[in-house]
Amino acid sequence: MKGTKPLSMEYRWGQVVASDGVRAMMESALTARDRVGVQDFVLLENYTSEAAFIENLRKRFKENLIYTYIGSVLVSVNPYKDLEIYTKNHMERYRGVNFYEVSPHIYAVSDNAYRSMRTERKDQCILISGESGAGKTEASKKILQYYAVTCPASEHVQTIKDRLLQSNPVLEAFGNAKTLRNDNSSRFGKYMDIQFDFKGAPVGGHIINYLLEKSRVVHQNHGERNFHIFYQIIEGGEEDLLRRLGLERNTQQYQYLVKGNCPKVSSISDRSDWKVVRKALTVIGFNDDEVEELLNIIASVLHLGNVQYSEEESYTHITSDIQIKYLARVRLN
Secondary structure (H helix, E strand, O other), rough: OOOOOOEEEEEEEOOOOOOOOHHHHHHHHHHHHHHOOOOOOOHOOOOOOHHHHHHHHHHHHHHOOOOOOOEEEHHHHHHHOOOOOOHHHHHHOOOOOOOOOOOOOHHHHHHHHHHHHHHHHHOOOOOOOOOOOHHHHHHHHHHHHHHHHHHHOOOOHHHHHHHHHHHHHHHHHEEEEOOOOOEEEEEOOEEEEEOOOOOOEEEEEEEEEEEEHHHHHOOOOOOOEHHHHHHHHHOOOOOOHHHHHOOOHHHHHHHHHOOOOOOOOOOHHHHHHHHHHHHHHHOOOHHHHHHHHHHHHHHHHHHOOOEEEEEEEEEEEEEOOHHHHHHHHHHHH
């Protein structure tokens, strides 16, 4: 037919020959692959090479592509900065889409587990593993946020969603601390169980903690801190609250907070975090009396660290009456 454009691909003697346009597109794709790597490690030509594996990670990380697949396994590299890849629009992009239709993301893993649960009607598990600072805590929060936005909701379900999300600030306050490698390192293991109804809506859940690093309460290495909650209550607690607990707004006054000689961290706002934790305690169901009792226990730990002793005639006795007064009050409660 006159005036028609030639096909972009034509057959010659049993071979496919690309036109200039298609050839340019293919070359562009190869160039992009050289620059950003492949999004699934199984596509690497030298897939058994550790050096090729690391180089592919390096290429993608350089382009802010922090997620890469190994089949159905997701490898992530912590960028230590905020990336605009966790918006509601991104959540909708991965909702109900085939696992490999879109680029690698924690939302893809979350959605795949959710859809498998609904179609197969079997429990699903997402295992998050990595070294300190790899981003395990953040990954678990992204998964919860994804389900909170994309799952069916009602007034009751929304309450459950809020409690699931607000459990994180509380867990981090009592179980996370600054270490030499990570300013918000989880010093405990966590198993989180989310329960869904037949409609696919979250209706409950429970969190099991284990192997809490209790020794950190009384000793921290140089450059490290105690658990966040102690600094939060000192820096963010209201004056009336501190007065009731017998605390001063000065972390240097407490022996359990100065072992690591690192009371403040530039990346952490203890005052702002305290407000978040205090609100979260209410959302997850703590009443005022229970919160007061909990804070009394926290304060008693700080007072206990300041108890002083002296020795007279082979006997040891306590010389700090103020700390004992507050400790005794907590015991009576």
